[in-house]
Amino acid sequence: MPQDRDDLVAFLRALPAGTPILWVGLGSNLLVRDGGIRGVVIQTQDALSQLERRGEREVYAEAGVPCARLARQCAKWNLGPAEFFTGIPGTLGGALAMNAGAFGGETWRQVTRVETIDAAGGIRTRDASEYRSSYRHIEQPAPQEWFLAATLRFEGESSAEATRELLEKRRQTQPIGEWSCGSVFTNPPAITRAADRGDRPQGFPDRRRRRLDQARQFHPQRRRGERPRHRVADRTRAARSRARAGRHAPARMPHRRRGRIDESHT
Ligand SMILES: Cc1cc2nc3c(=O)[nH]c(=O)nc-3n(C[C@H](O)[C@H](O)[C@H](O)COP(=O)(O)OP(=O)(O)OC[C@H]3O[C@@H](n4cnc5c(N)ncnc54)[C@H](O)[C@@H]3O)c2cc1C
Numbered sequence: 448m449p450q451d452r453d454d455l456v457a458f459l460r461a462l463p464a465g466t467p468i469l470w471v472g473l474g475s476n477l478l479v480r481d482g483g484i485r486g487v488v489i490q491t492q493d494a495l496s497q498l499e500r501r502g503e504r505e506v507y508a509e510a511g512v513p514c515a516r517l518a519r520q521c522a523k524w525n526l527g528p529a530e531f532f533t534g535i536p537g538t539l540g541g542a543l544a545m546n547a548g549a550f551g552g553e554t555w556r557q558v559t560r561v562e563t564i565d566a567a568g569g570i571r572t573r574d575a576s577e578y579r580s581s582y583r584h585i586e587q588p589a590p591q592e593w594f595l596a597a598t599l600r601f602e603g604e605s606s607a608e609a610t611r612e613l614l615e616k617r618r619q620t621q622p623i624g625e626w627s628c629g630s631v632f633t634n635p636p637a638i639t640r641a642a643d644r645g646d647r648p649q650g651f652p653d654r655r656r657r658r659l660d661q662a663r664q665f666h667p668q669r670r671r672g673e674r675p676r677h678r679v680a681d682r683t684r685a686a687r688s689r690a691r692a693g694r695h696a697p698a699r700m701p702h703r704r705r706g707r708i709d710e711s712h713t
Contacts (some may be wrong), residue, residue: 448490452507452595455489459568462487468566470537470593473513491540495595500524505559509596510540514547517599518610527605528552529614543594546580550613555580558600563592570595 449455450454462468467486471477491511495576498508500707506526507519516534517539521529531552535542558575565571574635579586617623 448492449494451494455494455564456568456570458489459564459566462566464566468591468593470540470544472541473536475537476541489593492538495540497596500526501598504600504602506599506601507596508539508599510538510543510594512539513537514539514542518605519607521601522605522607525606526601527603527609529557529599529601529605530610533610533614534617537541539597540594544585544595545583546585547583550616555585557601558597559600562595562597564595565589565593566591584659592712626636643678 449458459468469484469486469488471488471490471492473492491509492513493511495509495511498506498512498517501507504526506517506521506524512693514535514537518529518531518533519694521527521532529552530547531550532554533540534549535547537547539554541547543558546555548554555578558578561573561578563571563573573588577588665694
C-alpha cells in the first residue's frame with residue numbers, strides 16, 4: 448500500500464519492467480485463487496483518499512475513496528444523482544474499472560475527467576470521452592494504465608433520506624452482512640435498457656414472483672414462516688394445480704388432481 452501519490456510513483460519507477468501489477472480497491476469484485484497473485488499488488492484504499500468539491504457541480508475523488516463515502520458526502524453537498532454509489536461495496540477506482548452501477552445509476556455517466564498512472568509511473572489526465580463505457584465494462588484508450596482519481600459532475604440533487612431509502616431497499620432484497628462474492632450473472636441487455644429507462648422489467652421476474660406468491664398462499668409451511676421441504680418448482684406447480692382445481696385437492700396427490708381436471712374437460 449503506497450503512502451501517497453509520490454510514494455506510488457517512486458515505487459512504479461523502481462519496479463523491473465514487465466512485472467505484473469494488480470490494482471486492488473476493496474477487493475469486493477475479486478476472487479483470488481489459493482496460489483496467490485503473481486507479481487505486485489497495489490492497494491488504493493486508505494492511500495488515495497482525497498475527496499473534495501470543486502466548483503458548483505463537480506467533485507474530485509481519488510481512486511481509494513469508498514463509494515459509500517462518496518454517496519454520503521454528495522448527499523451532504525446536495526449533489527446527485529450519487530445515491531446509487533451507496534449500493535456499491537467498493538472504491539471509486541474499482542467502480543471506474545468496471546463502470547459499476549446500481550439502482551439505474553452508473554459510474555461513467557458522472558465522470559468528466561480521470562487521472563491515470565502507467566507502469567512507468569507516468570501520470571496523465573484524460574477526458575471521459577477517451578473511454579467507451581457499457582454495462583459493467585469500459586474500453587480504455589491505453590492498456591496498462593490505472594486510475595488515480597476522477598472528476599465527477601452532478602447536475603441534480605441528492606439527499607441523505609434518498610440514500611437511506613436505497614440502502615433499505617438493498618437490505619430487503621439482498622443478503623447484506625453475509626459472506627458473498629457479489630453478482631455472478633450480468634443482466635440481459637433488455638432488462639438493463641428497461642432499468643435505465645426506469646421501467647420495471649416485465650415477463651419472467653413478474654411471472655416468477657406471482658408463482659412464489661401462490662406458493663406462499665397455499666403452502667402450509669410457508670404460511671407458518673417455516674423453511675419449505677420441497678423445491679420451489681414443485682411447490683409452485685402444485686400450487687398452480689390446486690388453484691385450478693379450486694384449492695380442494697390434497698397437495699401430495701397431483702395425479703388425482705390432474706385426473707379430475709382432465710375429466711372436467713372431456
Ligand atoms: C455483496 C456485493 C454486492 C455488489 N453489488 C454491486 C452492484 O450493485 N453494482 C456493481 O456494479 N457492483 C457490485 N458489486 C461488485 C463490486 O462491489 C464492484 O465491482 C466494485 O466496483 C468493486 O470495487 P473494488 O474497489 O472492491 O474493486 P476490486 O474488487 O478491488 O477490483 C475490481 C477490479 O477493478 C480493478 N481496479 C481496482 N482499483 C483500480 C484502479 N484504481 N485503477 C484501475 N483498476 C482498478 C481491479 O484490478 C479489478 O480488476 C457487488 C459486490 C458484492 C460483494
